[in-house]
Amino acid sequence: MGLTGIQIFKMLPKTNCGECGVPTCLAFAMNLASGKAELDACPYVSDEAREQLAEASAPPIRPVAIGAGTRAFKVGGETVLFRHEKTFYNPTALAAMVPSDMDSDALDTKLKEWNALQYERVGLNLRPELVALKDVNGDSGAFAALAKKIAEESEFGLVLVSDNLDAMKAAVDVCAFKKPLLYTATADNAEDMGNLAKEASLPLAVKADTIDDLIALSDKLAGMGLKDLVLDSGSREIRQLFEDQVAIRRAALKAGNKSLGFPTITFPCEMAGNLDAETLIASLLIAKYAGIVILSDFKGESMFPLLLERLNIFTDPQRPMTVTEGIYEIGGPDENSPILVTTNFSLTYFIVSGEIEGSRIPSWLLIMDTEGLSVMTAWAAGKFSGDVVGSFVKKCGIADKVAHKKIIIPGYAASISGEMEEELPDWEIMIGPRDASLIPKFLKDMG
Amino acid sequence: MAFEIPGQPYSGEIGETTVGTGSGAVKLGGENSYPFHLFEGKMPNPPKIAMEIWDYDPSEEWPAAAVEPFKDVISSPDAWAKKCVDEYGADMIVLQLKSTDPNGMDRGAEEAAEVAKKVSDAVDVPLILWGTANNQKDEEVLKKISELCEGKNLSLGPVEEGNHKGVGASALGYGHCIVSSSPIDVNLAKQLNILLGNLGVPLDKIIIDPTTGGLGYGMEYSYSVMERIGMAALTQEDEKLQAPMINNVGNEVWKCKEAGLGIEDAPTLGDPEKRPILMESVAAVCYLMAGSDVVILRHPETVRMTRAFIDLMIKGGMASDVQEISKRLEVKEADLVSMSPEPNLDFGEPEAAPKPKAARPEKKEAAPKPEKKEEKPAPEPQKKVEAEPVSEIEAVAKKLGINLEELFKRVGCDEEDIEHTAKKHGLTIEQTLKKLGGIK
Numbered sequence: 001m002g003l004t005g006i007q008i009f010k011m012l013p014k015t016n017c018g019e020c021g022v023p024t025c026l027a028f029a030m031n032l033a034s035g036k037a038e039l040d041a042c043p044y045v046s047d048e049a050r051e052q053l054a055e056a057s058a059p060p061i062r063p064v065a066i067g068a069g070t071r072a073f074k075v076g077g078e079t080v081l082f083r084h085e086k087t088f089y090n091p092t093a094l095a096a097m098v099p100s101d102m103d104s105d106a107l108d109t110k111l112k113e114w115n116a117l118q119y120e121r122v123g124l125n126l127r128p129e130l131v132a133l134k135d136v137n138g139d140s141g142a143f144a145a146l147a148k149k150i151a152e153e154s155e156f157g158l159v160l161v162s163d164n165l166d167a168m169k170a171a172v173d174v175c176a177f178k179k180p181l182l183y184t185a186t187a188d189n190a191e192d193m194g195n196l197a198k199e200a201s202l203p204l205a206v207k208a209d210t211i212d213d214l215i216a217l218s219d220k221l222a223g224m225g226l227k228d229l230v231l232d233s234g235s236r237e238i239r240q241l242f243e244d245q246v247a248i249r250r251a252a253l254k255a256g257n258k259s260l261g262f263p264t265i266t267f268p269c270e271m272a273g274n275l276d277a278e279t280l281i282a283s284l285l286i287a288k289y290a291g292i293v294i295l296s297d298f299k300g301e302s303m304f305p306l307l308l309e310r311l312n313i314f315t316d317p318q319r320p321m322t323v324t325e326g327i328y329e330i331g332g333p334d335e336n337s338p339i340l341v342t343t344n345f346s347l348t349y350f351i352v353s354g355e356i357e358g359s360r361i362p363s364w365l366l367i368m369d370t371e372g373l374s375v376m377t378a379w380a381a382g383k384f385s386g387d388v389v390g391s392f393v394k395k396c397g398i399a400d401k402v403a404h405k406k407i408i409i410p411g412y413a414a415s416i417s418g419e420m421e422e423e424l425p426d427w428e429i430m431i432g433p434r435d436a437s438l439i440p441k442f443l444k445d446m447g
Numbered sequence: 448m449a450f451e452i453p454g455q456p457y458s459g460e461i462g463e464t465t466v467g468t469g470s471g472a473v474k475l476g477g478e479n480s481y482p483f484h485l486f487e488g489k490m491p492n493p494p495k496i497a498m499e500i501w502d503y504d505p506s507e508e509w510p511a512a513a514v515e516p517f518k519d520v521i522s523s524p525d526a527w528a529k530k531c532v533d534e535y536g537a538d539m540i541v542l543q544l545k546s547t548d549p550n551g552m553d554r555g556a557e558e559a560a561e562v563a564k565k566v567s568d569a570v571d572v573p574l575i576l577w578g579t580a581n582n583q584k585d586e587e588v589l590k591k592i593s594e595l596c597e598g599k600n601l602s603l604g605p606v607e608e609g610n611h612k613g614v615g616a617s618a619l620g621y622g623h624c625i626v627s628s629s630p631i632d633v634n635l636a637k638q639l640n641i642l643l644g645n646l647g648v649p650l651d652k653i654i655i656d657p658t659t660g661g662l663g664y665g666m667e668y669s670y671s672v673m674e675r676i677g678m679a680a681l682t683q684e685d686e687k688l689q690a691p692m693i694n695n696v697g698n699e700v701w702k703c704k705e706a707g708l709g710i711e712d713a714p715t716l717g718d719p720e721k722r723p724i725l726m727e728s729v730a731a732v733c734y735l736m737a738g739s740d741v742v743i744l745r746h747p748e749t750v751r752m753t754r755a756f757i758d759l760m761i762k763g764g765m766a767s768d769v770q771e772i773s774k775r776l777e778v779k780e781a782d783l784v785s786m787s788p789e790p791n792l793d794f795g796e797p798e799a800a801p802k803p804k805a806a807r808p809e810k811k812e813a814a815p816k817p818e819k820k821e822e823k824p825a826p827e828p829q830k831k832v833e834a835e836p837v838s839e840i841e842a843v844a845k846k847l848g849i850n851l852e853e854l855f856k857r858v859g860c861d862e863e864d865i866e867h868t869a870k871k872h873g874l875t876i877e878q879t880l881k882k883l884g885g886i887k
Contacts, residue, residue, distance in 0.1 A: 280728050
């Protein structure tokens, strides 16, 4: 790191060919400088410049891709210690552990159950990504057979957990297409594991008991030409593991430590005796810097809270979460059901729709695009003014769905009712409560 | 040379606020580093766990899982408070003055104060009074309580700009602390502490309430504001922010819809008893990591797990002795296999993740999936999840099996850039996308 966008720009072809995906070389240089792009995206950069730039433009924490298909993901690539300083980019991947002596039918059931754990929220599908398969008895055949099954029959990516080179080779042979993470290279087997990962172009985890040893191993593997590493600092105690996570992230970001510039892998499943306790440890690790978190199982009551946390922590603070403009049916409304209108800030939507649902009065909720601003801010910014809201109500088509012409506006936007009446002359504009928690009472009093 | 953690210089520390009196007094704050960064700082007073009780019987409103541990005491705030302390080991009690809500039961200040007095007499640990965030009513109620419980060093909140004078003066006069509450904003938090300071309320009589968001309902806003308050206090010598923080976690988590759904309504959300407890625990851990000095919790099992977490973070050691959540309610297992969608087994293009929606056909009738109701909002940020592609680029990307969002992120461009590139080189959108997506 250390080069500015302008310094990088000077070394680029300056043809603005756009083939890297951004229109100009300057824009590309800026992306390189901030770690958002990789130099390989430019097909025309000279070898000399490439060499000079390679080091400078590499992101401080390497993004590592794992898996194939619909649950493929990247970990790492982070640029800050605190999410408000910019954002966290690649959500912590969640894995469940399976022993290699598990019965094939039992695994089948597990994979199906785990596949059911998917949650739709703010337009995203929240779900875990990985299964970690652990070699428990050195039986290469069994290990490979289950690896193949998981790879071929489920969407999940894989972490292959074995220190037995033969077992690892057997598994890689049958599931390399799924781009599994190999766990793990240690001081004892680094060379062999390194070669295996390199030949198969697969990401490789590195485990050591201290950060010093981890650095030595990481350097050794980098020297062998491996690029995609994932780090395990070895600790299974929560306090020490937290310290290690901070140490690794800080070293990579603040001290430019290349040896530690990789995502981390963590094992709550080896740190506690039950999934409940693991869930608390996982919640620490999602907030504080783990790339991959391995649990003993996926269960809805544990996975759902962790996925919510992950959604919250990895939401870009620079961009408000929004919902799509449109008409939302709550509780199966009919032509006589009340109509409410509010803004498309996702929190506003969640709270208002939750209160309406709680009231058990079927209703129409109109969500207007205010670029993610809440009611008061949108109103102050002129994005929730009477004429705009009025014309939205006209255009959205709600009039065709109901047999009345009454609409409830948020109490904080009371002052727009006059303008709205001008825009919607035959409608009755009703001023709702300021606080969403009073919506149920309001709706009940109406009826 | 041996590895050393790159140091974080600190120039300030969080002040200490003592709540409660005598042998029951508790010190909050005092840390001189980021939360639990014990390799470079100290937390002389580990974060505390307060348990909330309500000033009326909430069994009608609460999910069964939350009522069960308290069912013998839930209609008597003082007995309830005692149980929290004696049986569940609460460090502090928060009396939520829910009955005083002018838009609800609207109980008068006198009556509310009687209840508060009873509770404060029943327990030794510090007591926090938490109003309904109606400035006027809170002022009336808190002042009455302040007067009636003189010298008990209660904590009164939430105190906002609108009532800080009234409640602040009363707290000063009768010897109580203030929960200084601001709407998820560093500057407003500071501003209110300045105003309280002008009134004569010293910082060591203040606990900051940054406003707590529920898990999945805005937690990230509170989380980041707390990290920023901590940074200002510890690294920028922002003296007016050097006070301990408190989070009303339980109340926020348990009121959300997913905390109360039964197994029939939400089979994929798992055990309806453990789920809200783990939601509360996960939120508590997040708030502790963001710098909370007091987390207010509802369920005794959350309290036990969270305490174990704090202890391990402070003292070290393995978590193998932390027991799983002990259940009080029976639940039948959901048949997840029958509602599992067909997996999407197209692994062709590692980069091009097909749309999740396409992967979830038929089986819908197999079981009701109620949390899908909330998904109708098919909200916005990720256009790719929309069922119908709206632009040419989206349509082409769909055809090619390219995950646009992934592509945009990877190459740092947007739709406009792609159009621009296509036009400039005389390529079709398809050719451009193929090129970018690495498809031959």
